[in-house]
Structures are given as structure tokens and as C-alpha cells.
Amino acid sequence: MIINPYLNRVAIRDPKHFVGRRREIGKIFSRIGASRPQSIAVVGDRRIGKSSLLNQIFNSDVRASHLERPDDYVFLFIDLQQRKHIAPVDLFQDIFGQLAEALGEEFPAGIVADFDGMRKVLGKFRQIGRKLIILFDEFDAVTTNSRFDLDFYSFLRAAANNYDVAYVTSSARDLQDLCHTAQIADSPFFNIFTNVYLRTLAPPEVRQLVIDNSAAVDVPLEPYFDRIVEIAGAFPFFLQIACSSWFEALTEETPADRVDAVARELFLDEARGHFRFIWEHFEADHRDVIRTLVTGGQVDAQKNHVLEDLRRNGYVTDGPDGPRTFSSAFVDAISRALPAIAGDAVIPPTEKFSPSDPRELVAPGGDIAQLLADRGRIGRFVIRERLGGGGMGDVYSAVDSELTRTVAVKVLGMRYAADLTSKRRFLREAQMASILNHPNIATIYEIGELSGIPYIVMEYVEGRTLTDLLSADGRQPIATVIEVGRQMASALEEAHEKGVVHRDIKSSNIILTSKGLVKILDFGLAKPLPLAEKMREEVSDITEPGVLIGTITYMSPEQASGKGEVTHLSDIFSLGVVLYEMTTGELPFDAETYFQIISKITGTQARPITELRPDAPQPLTSVIDRMMAKDPGKRFASARALERELKLLALVQSSAGDER
Numbered sequence: 001m002i003i004n005p006y007l008n009r010v011a012i013r014d015p016k017h018f019v020g021r022r023r024e025i026g027k028i029f030s031r032i033g034a035s036r037p038q039s040i041a042v043v044g045d046r047r048i049g050k051s052s053l054l055n056q057i058f059n060s061d062v063r064a065s066h067l068e069r070p071d072d073y074v075f076l077f078i079d080l081q082q083r084k085h086i087a088p089v090d091l092f093q094d095i096f097g098q099l100a101e102a103l104g105e106e107f108p109a110g111i112v113a114d115f116d117g118m119r120k121v122l123g124k125f126r127q128i129g130r131k132l133i134i135l136f137d138e139f140d141a142v143t144t145n146s147r148f149d150l151d152f153y154s155f156l157r158a159a160a161n162n163y164d165v166a167y168v169t170s171s172a173r174d175l176q177d178l179c180h181t182a183q184i185a186d187s188p189f190f191n192i193f194t195n196v197y198l199r200t201l202a203p204p205e206v207r208q209l210v211i212d213n214s215a216a217v218d219v220p221l222e223p224y225f226d227r228i229v230e231i232a233g234a235f236p237f238f239l240q241i242a243c244s245s246w247f248e249a250l251t252e253e254t255p256a257d258r259v260d261a262v263a264r265e266l267f268l269d270e271a272r273g274h275f276r277f278i279w280e281h282f283e284a285d286h287r288d289v290i291r292t293l294v295t296g297g298q299v300d301a302q303k304n305h306v307l308e309d310l311r312r313n314g315y316v317t318d319g320p321d322g323p324r325t326f327s328s329a330f331v332d333a334i335s336r337a338l339p340a341i342a343g344d345a346v347i348p349p350t351e352k353f354s355p356s357d358p359r360e361l362v363a364p365g366g367d368i369a370q371l372l373a374d375r376g377r378i379g380r381f382v383i384r385e386r387l388g389g390g391g392m393g394d395v396y397s398a399v400d401s402e403l404t405r406t407v408a409v410k411v412l413g414m415r416y417a418a419d420l421t422s423k424r425r426f427l428r429e430a431q432m433a434s435i436l437n438h439p440n441i442a443t444i445y446e447i448g449e450l451s452g453i454p455y456i457v458m459e460y461v462e463g464r465t466l467t468d469l470l471s472a473d474g475r476q477p478i479a480t481v482i483e484v485g486r487q488m489a490s491a492l493e494e495a496h497e498k499g500v501v502h503r504d505i506k507s508s509n510i511i512l513t514s515k516g517l518v519k520i521l522d523f524g525l526a527k528p529l530p531l532a533e534k535m536r537e538e539v540s541d542i543t544e545p546g547v548l549i550g551t552i553t554y555m556s557p558e559q560a561s562g563k564g565e566v567t568h569l570s571d572i573f574s575l576g577v578v579l580y581e582m583t584t585g586e587l588p589f590d591a592e593t594y595f596q597i598i599s600k601i602t603g604t605q606a607r608p609i610t611e612l613r614p615d616a617p618q619p620l621t622s623v624i625d626r627m628m629a630k631d632p633g634k635r636f637a638s639a640r641a642l643e644r645e646l647k648l649l650a651l652v653q654s655s656a657g658d659e660r
Helices: 022-032 050-057 062-066 086-105 115-128 150-162 187-190 201-217 222-232 236-253 256-280 285-296 301-312 328-333 367-375 420-434 464-471 477-499 557-561 568-584 592-605 618-627 640-657
Strands: 041-045 072-081 131-137 165-171 195-198 316-318 322-325 382-392 394-398 405-412 444-448 454-457 509-511 518-520
Touching: 022 041, 022 050, 022 165, 022 201, 041 050, 050 062, 050 072, 050 131, 050 165, 050 420, 072 086, 072 236, 086 115, 115 131, 115 150, 150 165, 150 187, 187 195, 201 222, 201 236, 222 236, 222 328, 236 256, 256 328, 256 518, 285 301, 285 322, 301 316, 322 328, 382 405, 454 557, 464 477, 464 509, 464 568, 477 509, 477 568, 477 618, 477 640, 518 640, 568 618, 568 640, 618 640
Parallel strands: 041 165, 041 195, 072 131, 131 165
Antiparallel strands: 316 322, 382 394, 394 405, 405 454, 444 454, 509 518
16 A cells, blocks of 8 residues: 655644745744744744644754754744633643743743743743744634733743743734734734744745655656646645645546546646635725736726735746736636636537526526526527536426436536536536436436536336325325335445446435336435545535535435535435335434434434334334344345335335235
8 A cells, every 4th residue: 555645734844744945944943943932923824834834833843953052942832723712820831831841840840821921931041051942833823812901912022032041833824913912012022023934835845845745655746847847836835735636547547537637636626726715805906906907908007016926926927928826726716706607618608597487497696597598508408497406506498409308407507617626526426327327316417517516317217205105195005105115226236236326215306207217316426335435524504504424314324424424325224214205204303403313324223114104014113124224234225126125025015905
């Protein structure tokens, strides 16, 4: 197994894995190593490597290589990340705890962790000839905190003036810009600092990060260097993600002609949120300049200082045709905010809907409906009406003008179209379902895009979803429960044998036609069986408004908890929930909140079916109970085995003449 050397997304502590910043480190130690140590403020944007830099300063080997007498120094590292509400007493206790460990028996006994106690400790430092360097990572947790008053900063300044004490802080912006009052910002404390600005890596450092680490594990990324830099710029964090993405694409034996495309998608999956954070925190002038560059315009001379600021911070670079944004992937990630650059497929606006047309489209977001209403068609498919929505998009009925047949067109909602993860999952529905050929699975006819918005053309199925059927008629006849279960098991058998797990089996994804044929819809959450994928995702309304892939009330315990691999056995559990619902008219695991539902799914047995449906035959209740076993190993081993059991049960019911 080859270990990916680029997986570390947190502060780098080991100097062997730290790249570049020699100039910055040298400058910091030149101040620390002065006859009286001087304070340094490290300033840089989010994810530029401030914490990693402070960890290098704190490393004893690095200190030994830069300081003439490293043993004369005591270094403390105070990590203030995620501690925005820390109190002064807690900060002093952190400092005193590390001081006691560093000084051992030389630490003064019986002192209190406050201003007076700190003065006594500093007196001891002077007595033994030691110098104190305190590293404050994310010091803005202090400057923005109203608990730290002017007296606190006055004390820190006095300590630096009267003793051999210096501070090294990190923050996203200049410290004085991050103070909770103007009075604090005007404190002379901030005058003791020299600023060291962290910006993007120099070209030699970029090559070192990309090429050296990969060569060390014999997965050379040098052939992909230009593509990596094209999407990551010279930012160490984004370079790390890009290198990891290409590394993963190469080690998973991706076809050579697909490596770049796969790696780019993997990169955007992880980097998109960070790109959007950057965009959202740009000043208005910075956004205007980015828009101008992306759309090929000329930056106004009055905004040249903004352009220079973006260039200095690595967000704009110079190409053969002039300045451009540092990353095409950055442009992709923020494209929703750049309407002028949104690509538009050339589809003539024929057969437009009339505003008074009774078939007028109505969609929750309104925007995709308007687009379709304006054009009236998607390629050769003439839109008729909106059938419904949910999951990742809306569904419309349409007529194939060439084959003169009715089809269903599923369109990804506009608000998700700019999100590559959503786009990938949506198209995966088509890719997964297209390899399946079964009478109980809706057939995929075509995949395409409209104005950058992907769509899937599939078989139009007339009938009622089980959700609608249950809402109207309540619990179903036993024969219907068994027959639906048998056909569903047959469809899942086909999917599982092709290596596909549906992951979202539920009553609204199952249609029953007037002829009694069952059809499974929506393979948008399907995944290849061999892949291990995290179940928990960022909060999104792509699925349910919670944090799990799938629909919570139908999930298996391993899917709901996120602690086990989701396999074909999870689909069997979900189908058991559907059959329970059909038999009793109720869901087996339901509650007011998601957490209560998850608790029931993972730890509570469903109410016995016979309590809700006394006429339910024992063989059927046993089958459903086995399907919903908490332990996957106690369920039916395969959909094929389940289908056989349901076939046998159907024969028994038929011979008994049971029409319940």
C-alpha cells in the first residue's frame, strides 16, 4: 500500500514534511535571537500555513539550527484556535502549566496564575538567565475578546520591555484591525511587533512541494505539474489538495486519458468550500476586479491598486495574455456569483410556453422553471409539464420529437448546478442506472446538459408511488406487500450483481403501475460496491435537511450511524422498512427529530407487526423482521435469497386463497 504523502490537512509539525518559508523563518529567528528578543506578528490569509510555520518555530531541532544558544530559551505554544471565548484566567493557567513543565524544579512554588504570579516567574527567568518566547496561534481570539481589557495588553508590553520576553502571534489580518475596541487598537502594545506577511510560495518552493514528496513514494507528479499549479496556484494548502487528488487518481489506476478530469473533480470536492469562503470574504472592489478578469474585461486604472493587492496575495497571476485569476477551479467554484461567465448551451428557444398555458411550470426555485418555460425544450425533448421534485432536482414529462414517445426528464436544480459534488452525484444516478437492464428499474435513455445544468432523460412510468398509495389507501393487502417485495428484490438482485447499491430505497422511489408492475426510480445516491465512502456530509438540502446521505426513516443502522460500510445488506434493510410500512401503514422507526430517529434505528426494535396488523401471516412478519435485523449479518445474505423466500411465500398465500 502506497501512503499518500499529501493527506495532512492540519498544521504540519514535522520539519521533514514542511516545505519552504526559509526566508520567513530566518526573519523570525533573527528577531528572536537578538540580544533582547523582539516580537513578531505573522499575518496571512486562511489556510496559508500560519499554524504550520509556528509549529516549525516551536520545533526544538529547528530552534537549534537557528539560535546560537538554544538552551537559553524557553518556548511556549498557546493554541487559540477554536477558543474564541477564552477567559484571561484560562490563558494564564495554560501559560503557567507549560512554564511549570519547562522549568521543572526551578518553577517557583506557591504562586497564583495572574499578573503578580507572572511577574514572579519572569523574575526567576532573569535570575537563571533564561529567555521566554510565547507563540500565540490565532491571537485574534484574544484581541477580539472583550474579556481582555487594556490592563492585559499593558502587562504584556511591560513584560516585553522589562524582561527577556517576546511574543510570536499569528492572525488573518494585522492585529490592530482585529481589536474589539478602538482603545485596545491604540494600545502601545502593538508597537512592539514586526509584521511578517505570509503569502503564496515562491516558484522553487512550489516545485519542491509538488515534485519532491511524490518522488519519495515513487508516484511522480512532475508530468502533471502545470495542471496542478493551474488549479491550485501557489497556495500551499490548495497545492496539497491538488497533489493529493492527482496522487489518488494515479494510484487508483485511473485510465490515462481520465487522470486529469478525475483529479480535478476530486480537487473541487475538497477545495470548493474554501474557495467560496475566500470569495465571500473579499472586499467589494476585489470581487469587481475578479469579475472583470474572468469576463475578459480591462481593469479600470482607478482599481490598479486593488489588482496589485490581489496579485501580491496570490489571487491574481500574470499569464501570456495578461493578468488572470490564480485558478480556473476557483472560477468554477464561484461561478454562481459570476453570471456573466456562465456557459450557455446554444439551444434555440422554440415552442415557448405561453404564460397562460395551463401546463405552466412551477418549481420551488423558480429559476430552472423559467429557463425551461423560455425555451420550451431540452434538445429534441419538448417539455410538457412538471411532474414533481425532490432529491437533487425536478422531474418533467416531455415528448421525444424524433421517436414520438413520452419520456421523463430529470433536471438538476440551478442552485446545485454550480456545485461539482452535486453535479457528480446527479450524473452518477444515470451512470449507475444505465448499466442496469431490468423490467423493475426505470431505463435511462440519454444524458446531457442545458446551459451547464445536467439532465437525465429516462423512461416515463405511469402509476402511483407507494407514498401516494399509502397516503390514499393506508396499509396494503398482504398479497400486494409480498408481490411488491418480490419484484423489488428481483430489481435489487440485478443492481447488486452489477456492483451497485441504491442507498435510498423508500416508498417515494417506488412506482406501482396500473398493471401491477413495480419500478424503482432515482439511483442518484447509488454507489459502486467496492468503494468506501463517508456517510456523513456537510449539511445540505440536496437530500433530507439533515446530515446523512439518503432518507433517514428508511436507513439501515450502519448507514444512519455512519459507523459501518453501506453494502447491499443496507438496501435489504430499507426494503424491509418499506414492506413494514405497506403492511402496517406506519413507519417502524419514526420520531420528531433526526437524532431520535437515528437512536431508534440503531438501538430500538420496531413494534411487532402483529400488534398493528393482527391478520399479518407469521411467515411474512418473520421475513420482514429478518430484513430489518440490526446486525447486517443476520439479514438475508442477498437479494436473490430474499426473492426466493418471497416467491415461496406468494405460493403459500396463493394456495391458501388468502386475499387479505
